[in-house]
Structure formats: structure tokens, C-alpha cells
Amino acid sequence: MVAFRIPDAPRSIQKDQPLKFLLDREAVDCLAHNIALVHPAFDAQTFKQLALTNIVPLGIMDRAAHIAAALRATLPNKFADAIEILLNTLTPPNAHTERLGLSVFFYLPHTRFVADYGRDASHNHGEDPFETAMRAQYALTRRFTAEFSIRPFLIHDFERTLHQLTQWVTDPDPHVRRLCSEGCRPRLPWGARIPQLIVDPTPVLPILEALKNDPSLYVRRSVANHLGDIAKDHPALAFAVCERWLTDADIHLKWVIRHAVRHPAKRAHATAIALRKAAGAR
Incomplete structure (x- = not known):
């Protein structure tokens, strides 16, 4: 059995431990290890060097973007190929919805990778990456949440993304069903606001x-x-x-x-x- 690793993390937010430390050297090492197991050509050392350079002052969301950029530089150039590798490193879906702890934040860079590189055909050799990106978000929300990464798709491709969310409202996994509501909240904390839904929320009713x-x-x-x-x-x-x-x-x-x-x-x-x-x- 493939031994994927995710970092140890507290069960809840600690007063003296900012969330940004969830995405530190251990998380980068685990991510490099997991990718190398499924993609032997992966340059783990270059990835770790890129991911850790200048990461210290960054907050958790900026760290996720920074690590995603390092993935972009070291995984295959085509988004669909790169995301297939990342999806092959995922641990099993969460069986519960409560008391999951903070270790799930390990997958924040994965979702940021989808958000940053899964919307533009130029990152996918000219092919529309939408379906691939949606499949990735479906898988990732079952391990963490895609509530942050789905929002750029709603902002830039509202109709298709909303249609996808409406298809998921009957999914058997509560993590997926929650994404349908949480992902399109107009004013989600930590998430980009969705101007169209602030002006008119009726499409999501x-x-x-x-x-x-x-x-x-x-x-x-x-x-x-x-x-x-x-x-x-x-x-x-x-x-x-x-x-x-x-x-x-x-x-x-x-x-x-x-x-x-x-x-x-x-x-x-x-x-x-x-x-x-x-x-x-x-």
C-alpha cells in the first residue's frame, strides 16, 4: 500500500500557534514525498526549495498560493496532467464532518492550485480545463474544502459553475453538499466576495x-x-x-x-x- 503522509496538526486553533504554521517545512516535505511516490520524475528538491524560499513572512492563504506556484513550476506543464498527479496523492475521503482537526489544511495548496491554474485554457495546452477543475474540487472538498477555490470559478464563469453546484446538491457526501451552499456564500470569511451574488442572491436560493x-x-x-x-x-x-x-x-x-x-x-x-x-x- 502506498504510504502517503500528511503533517501532524493540533485538533483546534492554538493561541500561540498561528494557522500559517500548518503550511511549513513539514507540509512541504509531505507533499514532495507524496508526489514522488506517484510521479517518479518529480524534482522534489527543486520543489521544496521553491516552496520554502521566502515563505516565512507569509500568512496561511499566501503560503498556499506560494506552494501552488512551486507546484506549477515542477509538475507537468499541462494542468490536466498536473492535477491528475495531485489527485493520485490524496488520502481517503473524510468519513466524518466534525472534529476533523487542522491537518486537513494540508490540502489548501492543492485547492489553490486548482483555483489559480484550472480556469485558463492557456494552462491546459489550449483545452478548456473546466471539467477537470470541477472533478478536482469534488475530490478535494471531500478531504478538506473547496469553498475557497470554487469562488474564482463563480466570479469568472458563473453560469457553468452554478450549474455544477446545483448538480451536487443531491450527492451522498455531506462535504460535497455543504460545498454547494458554502462555496457560493456572498461574503464567506477568508474567501473572495462574489459581487454578482452580493447584488442579486436570488440565483442561489x-x-x-x-x-x-x-x-x-x-x-x-x-x-x-x-x-x-x-x-x-x-x-x-x-x-x-x-x-x-x-x-x-x-x-x-x-x-x-x-x-x-x-x-x-x-x-x-x-x-x-x-x-x-x-x-x-x-
Whole structure:
């Protein structure tokens, strides 16, 4: 059996350990080791030198981009060939949705590689890389999350990417279903904002509708947070959705509603307070 490695990491964020240290020498060494196992021609030493040069001052997101650039310089030039190698290094999908720890951040550079080099045909010998990039994000979100990497695709190729997300709302894996909601949140923390959805969030409402009663709290929490994002720019729309959902809502959907409008309720918005009370808030 191939022995892929991922770095040891804390179970949760530590006060004296910034997240950027999750992508340090050990992560680079593990990534080089994994690639060399499936691609013997890989120049691991050059990759490690490129990945670690000037990485010290960078934050975690910039480190992911820096390591992705080192991958670009040392993997095959064609995106589809390079991503096939990376996908062949993946550990098994996560079987759970809670208490996964921070080791999953090892795959942040992988998702950044897809985001940076999977949208432009010039990185794929002139061939459209979209389907390859979507397949990669599907695989990666089952190990980490593709909520950050899917966003450039929504910004630059909205219709096709939204269509793909709508196809995934019935996937058996809750990590994939969560991506459908989390990936298109207009104001995702740490993620690029999606201007089109800040202006008009109605195109993604069918996704929230499809997932509002999802059996996984992991998915339902994303739906609530997404609707909370919408409430920041379009409170009347978010409140109308919650009002409609209240009809025949079970305890799980009532929690989604309460969670979605918690911030405007804290700011004493009368409609939000009334919705929370109707959904069972004390």
C-alpha cells in the first residue's frame, strides 16, 4: 500500500500557534514525498526549495498560493496532467464532518492550485480545463474544502459553475453538499466576495431550498450562515425566505432560521426578533 503522509496538526486553533504554521517545512516535505511516490520524475528538491524560499513572512492563504506556484513550476506543464498527479496523492475521503482537526489544511495548496491554474485554457495546452477543475474540487472538498477555490470559478464563469453546484446538491457526501451552499456564500470569511451574488442572491436560493432540510447539521449550518450573509445586504429577502420556511418547519429547520437571523436580531431588528421567536427562540 502506498504510504502517503500528511503533517501532524493540533485538533483546534492554538493561541500561540498561528494557522500559517500548518503550511511549513513539514507540509512541504509531505507533499514532495507524496508526489514522488506517484510521479517518479518529480524534482522534489527543486520543489521544496521553491516552496520554502521566502515563505516565512507569509500568512496561511499566501503560503498556499506560494506552494501552488512551486507546484506549477515542477509538475507537468499541462494542468490536466498536473492535477491528475495531485489527485493520485490524496488520502481517503473524510468519513466524518466534525472534529476533523487542522491537518486537513494540508490540502489548501492543492485547492489553490486548482483555483489559480484550472480556469485558463492557456494552462491546459489550449483545452478548456473546466471539467477537470470541477472533478478536482469534488475530490478535494471531500478531504478538506473547496469553498475557497470554487469562488474564482463563480466570479469568472458563473453560469457553468452554478450549474455544477446545483448538480451536487443531491450527492451522498455531506462535504460535497455543504460545498454547494458554502462555496457560493456572498461574503464567506477568508474567501473572495462574489459581487454578482452580493447584488442579486436570488440565483442561489434554489440551492438553499434544496439543502434547508439536509440530514447533516454540517450542511444545515452552512445554509443558515449563507442566509445570514444574504441578510446583510438584502434583509427583506432573507426574512421572506425564513417566513416561508417557518410553515411546517421541524426543530432542525427552526434552528436554521434562528441561526440565519441572529445578527440582525442582535441589532434589535424587529422582524428578525419576531422570526427567532416564531422559530422557538427564548
